[in-house]
Amino acid sequence: MTKENKKKKSDVNKKGTLVLLDSHAILHRAYHALPDFASSKGEPTGALYGLSMLLLKIIGDLKPEYIFACYDLPSPTYRHQAYDGYKSGRKKSDPALVEQIIKSQKVFEAFNIPVYSKEGFEADDMLGTIVEKTFKEKKLAEAIGKVFIASGDMDTLQLISDKKVQVYTLKKGIKDTIIYDEEGVKARFGFGPELLPDFKGLRGDPSDNIIGIAGIGEKTATTLITTFGSIEEIYKVLKKDKEKIKKAGITDRIISLLEAGEEEALFSKMLATIRRDAPIDVGVPKKRWIDGVEKEKVTALFKELEFRSLGERFNQVCKVMNGKNQPENIEESKSSKPKENEEKSNNLDQDKLKETAVALWIIDSNITNPKLEDILNYAGTEDFEKAREYIFGELKKRGEEKIFENIEKPLMPIVEKMHTHGIKVDTGYLQKLSKEYHKELEILEKKIWEAADQEFNINSPKQLGEILFQKMGLKLARQKKTAGGAMSTKESELEKMRELHPIIGHVLNYRELQKLLSTYIDTIPSLVSEDGRLHARFLQAGSTTGRMASQDPNLQNIPIKTELGRNIRHAFVAEKGFSLCAFDYSQIELRIAAFLSGDKKLMEVFTKGEDVHTSVAAQVFEVEPAKVTKEMRRKAKVINFGILYGMGVNALKINLGSTREEAQQFYEKYFQTFSGLANYLDRVKAEAARQGYTETFFGRKRWFEGIKSKLPFIRAAAERMAINAPIQGTEADIVKLAMIETDKYLVKAGYEDRARLLLQVHDELVYEIEEDLIKELSGKIKEIMSNIMSLKDTKSVPIVVNVAVGKNWGEMEG
Numbered sequence: 057m058t059k060e061n062k063k064k065k066s067d068v069n070k071k072g073t074l075v076l077l078d079s080h081a082i083l084h085r086a087y088h089a090l091p092d093f094a095s096s097k098g099e100p101t102g103a104l105y106g107l108s109m110l111l112l113k114i115i116g117d118l119k120p121e122y123i124f125a126c127y128d129l130p131s132p133t134y135r136h137q138a139y140d141g142y143k144s145g146r147k148k149s150d151p152a153l154v155e156q157i158i159k160s161q162k163v164f165e166a167f168n169i170p171v172y173s174k175e176g177f178e179a180d181d182m183l184g185t186i187v188e189k190t191f192k193e194k195k196l197a198e199a200i201g202k203v204f205i206a207s208g209d210m211d212t213l214q215l216i217s218d219k220k221v222q223v224y225t226l227k228k229g230i231k232d233t234i235i236y237d238e239e240g241v242k243a244r245f246g247f248g249p250e251l252l253p254d255f256k257g258l259r260g261d262p263s264d265n266i267i268g269i270a271g272i273g274e275k276t277a278t279t280l281i282t283t284f285g286s287i288e289e290i291y292k293v294l295k296k297d298k299e300k301i302k303k304a305g306i307t308d309r310i311i312s313l314l315e316a317g318e319e320e321a322l323f324s325k326m327l328a329t330i331r332r333d334a335p336i337d338v339g340v341p342k343k344r345w346i347d348g349v350e351k352e353k354v355t356a357l358f359k360e361l362e363f364r365s366l367g368e369r370f371n372q373v374c375k376v377m378n379g380k381n382q383p384e385n386i387e388e389s390k391s392s393k394p395k396e397n398e399e400k401s402n403n404l405d406q407d408k409l410k411e412t413a414v415a416l417w418i419i420d421s422n423i424t425n426p427k428l429e430d431i432l433n434y435a436g437t438e439d440f441e442k443a444r445e446y447i448f449g450e451l452k453k454r455g456e457e458k459i460f461e462n463i464e465k466p467l468m469p470i471v472e473k474m475h476t477h478g479i480k481v482d483t484g485y486l487q488k489l490s491k492e493y494h495k496e497l498e499i500l501e502k503k504i505w506e507a508a509d510q511e512f513n514i515n516s517p518k519q520l521g522e523i524l525f526q527k528m529g530l531k532l533a534r535q536k537k538t539a540g541g542a543m544s545t546k547e548s549e550l551e552k553m554r555e556l557h558p559i560i561g562h563v564l565n566y567r568e569l570q571k572l573l574s575t576y577i578d579t580i581p582s583l584v585s586e587d588g589r590l591h592a593r594f595l596q597a598g599s600t601t602g603r604m605a606s607q608d609p610n611l612q613n614i615p616i617k618t619e620l621g622r623n624i625r626h627a628f629v630a631e632k633g634f635s636l637c638a639f640d641y642s643q644i645e646l647r648i649a650a651f652l653s654g655d656k657k658l659m660e661v662f663t664k665g666e667d668v669h670t671s672v673a674a675q676v677f678e679v680e681p682a683k684v685t686k687e688m689r690r691k692a693k694v695i696n697f698g699i700l701y702g703m704g705v706n707a708l709k710i711n712l713g714s715t716r717e718e719a720q721q722f723y724e725k726y727f728q729t730f731s732g733l734a735n736y737l738d739r740v741k742a743e744a745a746r747q748g749y750t751e752t753f754f755g756r757k758r759w760f761e762g763i764k765s766k767l768p769f770i771r772a773a774a775e776r777m778a779i780n781a782p783i784q785g786t787e788a789d790i791v792k793l794a795m796i797e798t799d800k801y802l803v804k805a806g807y808e809d810r811a812r813l814l815l816q817v818h819d820e821l822v823y824e825i826e827e828d829l830i831k832e833l834s835g836k837i838k839e840i841m842s843n844i845m846s847l848k849d850t851k852s853v854p855i856v857v858n859v860a861v862g863k864n865w866g867e868m869e870g
Contacts (some may be wrong), residue, residue: 071201072344073225076116076183077169080128082107082158085208085226086151100152103362107160108358108366111167113233114206114224115373121344122200125164126182127173130560135178135327138444144619156524166357168348170234170341179330180211187215188332196646199340203811204235213241214330216249221475232429246282255591257325266324267515269317271574276310287321290314294640319400320515344375389665401428404440407468412444414464415451417597424605425595439689442448463789464596465795471596473799477824479611479628479814482864488579500566507559514566515706517519517545530556566789568620570684575801576624577616584610584724590628596814601781602756604816612817628815628868634824635861637834638868639841641819642856643793645670648786651853652753654734662853667694675729676722694728698731699782700778715838737779753849754793790855793840801840807833821864834859 093102114120135334169405172182183205190196190203201437202219205646208226215221216238223236235239241249258277260268260314270276282302293300294314301311313314314321316342341348351374358367401409423430433855435443451457455705508527512519524530525543543549544640547567548595553560584590590609598605615621630636634744646668650658661671666681673684673692680867684692693809694711703711709719727734744750749759758781762774795813802808811833815822825833 058164062133071604073118073198073202073204074122074124074186074200075118075120075443076186076203076205077111077114077123077125077177078183078205078209078212079107079125079160079164079171080157081207082110083153083157083208086110087150087156100156101363102546103153103156104160104163104361105363108361108363110206110226110369110476111163112366112369112373114204116376117233118204118224119377119596120204123167123169123345124186124338124343125169125171126179126186127171128179129173129175131175133178133181138218162357166349166353167588168343168345168350172336173760174336177331177334181334182211182336183207183212183333184215184332185336186329186338187217187221189338191220193338193653195340196338210436211252211328211330214252215389216241226815227375233502244701247818251281252602253325253329254281254285256328257287260324261328264327266327267320268324269313269321269450269870270515271313271578272310272317273579276306280302280306288323291318319513344377346374356643372587405430406623408444409440411460411465412440412447414468414597415447415460418456418464418756419447419450419454421600421602425598425634440855455759456755457787459754462753463756463792463796467596469593470795470799472596474813475591477812477814478585478587478591479822479824480588480631481580482627483584483586486577486581486624487622489627490573493573493577497566497569497573500562500569503558504562507557507562511701514563515570520545520563523761524553524559528557528559530560532556537695539804541656568618572615572620572624576609579608580627586695596792600758602752602758602785602792603818604788604792606817609707611815622866624866626864628865629826633826635827635863636814636865636868637823637825637830638860638862638865639794639821639834639837640858640860641787642858643843644787644819645700645783645792646696647755647850647853647855648783648790649733649736651850652782652786653733653736654851655730655736658730659734659851659853665854666739669696672726672729676725691755693723699726699737700780702779740779740782741775744781750778750781750785752782753787753845755791756786756789758786790844793844796820797840797844798837801836803834834861 064262075745081395086109087103090102090106093105107220111123115123130342136225140323161171166689170631172186173179174182177310185695187205190200198415203221204224205221206224207214210225212223212225214237219237224233224234225236236244238248241247241252245252245255256266256268256279258268258272258699259274260266260554280290282437284293284301288657291314294311301314302308306314310587312790351370354370355367373593386773409428409431412431416426416431417423417477423434426434429446431443434438434439437443437446438587451460501514508529512523514520520542525544530553531543532549549565550560550564554564580590583592590611592609592611595605595607598607598835604612614624616625628636646658649655650662657675658668661668667689669689669692670681670684672695673679673688674681676692676695677684677688678730679688686727691714693711696710698711704715705723709716709785710721712722740750742761744763748763751757758778760774760781762771762780764771795816799813802811807829811823811825811830813821814824821837823833838857838859842855845855847854858870860870861867
């Protein structure tokens with residue numbers, strides 16, 4: 057190292073460390089990561105506890121001389137003004153969180169931490185501006201040598217600069233943290249921090265509703281950026297030498313998307329770029345935070361909030377800070393921990409790791425698809441064997457070993473076989489469908505432009521809103537608005553306006569087509585392996601309810617309500633000499649509700665083999681079954697499933713499309729008629745409140761931390777989930793047991809290679825069976841599935857399975 061470099065390093069070490077707190081991001085993370093803490097007065101405190109705990113951890117880890125807190129303000133920012141769809145998909149913050157965000161300023165006041173915010177700008181822009189000023193303004197540059205940005209938001213990674221500006225971010229919850237420098241960003245994304253806005257410009261960001269270029273995903277965006285650099289550079293090359301783009305492996309389809317989406321890409325990049333020029337004054341505090349803090353203030357605040365354990369921790373932090381002013385050399389690898397965990401995971405017995413992950417999920421179903429770090433964090437140890445022992449000890453203590461031993465453990469090899477087999481895809485069919493849908497998309501685009509009497513970007517909510525609401529004057533009496541005050545163009549709002557003008561229907565159809573193309577039709581072919589089959593992953597621990605989930609891609613989520621969506625299923629075909637055979641449990645949740653509740657009238661509907669929705673309609677509307685209309689049956693179906701999911705009168709009104717009075721009448725009449733079911737649901741709610749969990753027929757428990765919350769809206773949400781949990785959980789157990797028992801039969805009979813389970817879509821199992829075995833095996837599998845529970849267990853309610861056979865998933869006949 058040269059003398060000059062040594063001097064520079066020495067100067068940096070003499071300077072102080074500044075920590076910038078992305079307050080909103082931290083509070084949001086803490087609020088959702090922690091239980092519903094409340095003081096004895098009933099005031100919510102979980103987010104404040106998380107903020108205080110993380111603040112003490114940051115001080116202990118980083119030993120900063122200076123700490124600044126940055127805030128968002130409730131008013132719209134320049135991004136909202138530029139694009140009214142910005143962050144429009146986000147739910148309105150819970151009142152309990154808003155209350156704590158306001159109160160959080162007390163924490164910073166007690167800790168002697170200055171607060172920065174500015175109307176029209178976000179907290180990220182405060183962070184970016186302070187970083188910029190720190191190394192450009194003389195007084196700040198003389199005092200500060202290093203900046204750490206503490207945030208739960210990965211957007212801040214774009215502010216990283218070598219080791220001068222690093223990001224101390226939250227991985228999971230509020231305890232698991234990681235520090236990123238430039239090398240860490242490159243290791244994660246394949247390119248430097250300065251190109252992260254370009255990445256979002258291409259692929260978009262659903263969390264902020266930044267559109268990017270529809271059809272360009274993470275992989276393609278990464279390839280383009282790592283090969284050519286920024287969006288501007290990509291377009292320079294594209295316009296000058298298209299062949300160069302092709303040589304990078306970019307298809308003609310993607311090139312077409314790029315050519316059509318330049319404006320969207322640049323606009324999205326602008327939205328994703330953190331500003332560094334917000335009009336704020338940043339000064340160097342006269343004292344270190346520790347020298348200016350009044351310990352009595354902090355102690356009094358923690359006492360007020362009833363954070364008994366944090367007072368002593370604060371005292372320990374103060375001792376450390378007073379004993380050592382200079383920050384320690386924190387050269388822990390910013391990307392090493394994930395790599396270490398990955399290497400550690402790869403070196404473990406994979407069967408043991410999978411078993412422990414599933415066992416953890418059984419204990420706490422909120423930890424879906426657990427990884428090694430989840431296992432270690434839950435057990436509070438870095439030793440996997442100790443963690444495994446602890447988790448299986450907890451499993452035994454909670455009486456859930458039978459769920460592991462009888463259901464989840466035997467299912468593991470079956471799930472692995474599903475992935476190995478995969479399902480054959482007719483990519484030619486999808487390419488043909490793509491052409492048809494893209495052509496239809498162009499037709500719809502012209503129809504929309506014709507109706508609007510001008511061309512505009514249909515994908516831009518701002519431009520669409522201007523056309524619909526300003527130029528055409530279309531609006532409802534109570535039209536919802538975006539956070540920025542503009543009229544909303546969300547699907548739910550447009551659906552209410554469908555009858556106002558034909559353009560609304562065209563826009564809704566356009567959006568549906570575009571989503572089908574980008575999510576499924578144009579994406580699935582790229583995921584098909586060389587064997588012509590799609591090897592999606594099915595996750596047996598993928599949901600909180602006990603149901604399985606699917607990814608890469610999510611085959612359980614292919615829309616089937618419209619013909620446009622259903623057509624996609626035709627692409628999934630049987631191998632030569634085989635047919636696809638689908639086994640679907642008929643109205644399984646309502647059957648389970650009948651026998652779990654013991655409701656005599658509901659059980660009678662099923663034991664007599666009647667259509668449940670028609671029977672319920674006859675009871676609720678007080679007519680003979682023969683006189684039940686199609687509309688009556690539809691409403692009965694809404695009520696049946698709505699009640700099972702804890703739907704209240706208001707939600708019922710919306711789903712029925714009726715008045716509140718009518719919905720109230722239906723609600724009361726339903727529970728008068730099916731009083732046994734009403735009593736059962738009340739009993740489930742009461743038991744969940746008393747025990748903290750619900751239980752399926754087979755003994756699977758689901759815990760609800762919010763069920764005892766003093767906050768009514770949190771408690772109500774937990775109660776709604778608890779009502780359905782035993783029903784949906786029992787259904788999940790039945791389907792998984794059916795998979796196990798069928799697999800046992802196929803192996804024992806020697807049919808394992810001639811009949812393969814390919815898909816599990818909630819209540820449906822899809823097998824690929826040799827044609828000459830269809831008759832024999834369809835009957836046998838149906839028999840196995842129908843008898844997973846005995847009639848004694850179901851109180852004589854029959855479990856019915858429908859069977860359909862076809863050459864592709866879309867053309868199945870019973």
